[in-house]
Amino acid sequence: MPTILLLIASNVFMTIAWYWHLKGGMAKPVLLVILISWGIALIEYCFAVPANRIGYAGGWSAGQLKVAQEAIALIIFGGFMVTVLGEPLHWRHLAAFACIMGAVGFLFIGW
Template sequence: MPTLILLTLSNLFMTAAWYWHLKGGPEVANARPLGWVILISWLLAGIEYSLAVPANRIGYASGWSAGQLKIVQEAIALTVFGLFMVFVLGEAATWRHAAAFCCIMAAVAFLFVGK
């Protein structure tokens, strides 16, 4: 459970680091000075890193394989991004988003079956 919580928190920061500056549309995003965007994003990514590394160490020590840790991280990342895309950036989710998400969830299931 600590692994999932830390991975979720780390993905919240990483999604913010990569996409916060797009809020407001292309005109608003392009008006933000790139140097400041990079600096703020790096600061957010530093927090993400300080959560992701312990999450992976805890998970690995608990018996998860590296592949399981990665696929779970991807599933969490897509979940967090989907929510960010809809609620922060105001973009619509489509059936294609749902289908892609189901494929990733199937990949998670494949790596955990029989474990």
Template sequence: MTTLILLTLSNIFMTTAWYWHLKGGPEIANARPLAMVILISWLIAGIEYSLAVPANRIGYMNGWSAGQLKIAQEAIALTVFGIFMVVVLGEALSWRHLAAFACIMAAVGFLFVGK
């Protein structure tokens, strides 16, 4: 459970680091100086790393394989991004987003079956 909580928190920070500067549309995003965006994003990503590294170590020490850790992270990332895309960026979800999510969840199932 600790692994999943830390991975979720790390993905919230990473999604924010990668996409916060897009809020407001292309004109507003383009008006932000790129060097400033990179610096702020790296500062946010530093928090993400401080959560992701222990999450992976804890998961691995508790019997998760590297593949299981990665696919769990991808499923969490897709979920977090979907929420961020709708809530922060104001974009709509479509059937394609849901289909992609279903494929990732199927991959999670394949790696965790029998574990």
């Protein structure tokens, strides 16, 4: 459970680091946006690195950690896309999510 919670926190910060500037920050100089994003990403790393270490020490494979991270990232990004960027959720987003969840299922079967 700590691995999942840390991955969730990590993905919240990474989504913000990568996409915050798309809503109201497009006029900012790109170098400033990069520096601000690096600062936000530093916080993300403070969650991601322990998440991966705890998960790996707890018996998760690197593949399981990565695919779980991608599934969480998709959920976090979907919420960000709709609530912050105001973009609609389309059936294709849900289909892509289902494919990622299938990948998660395949890597965790028999674990």
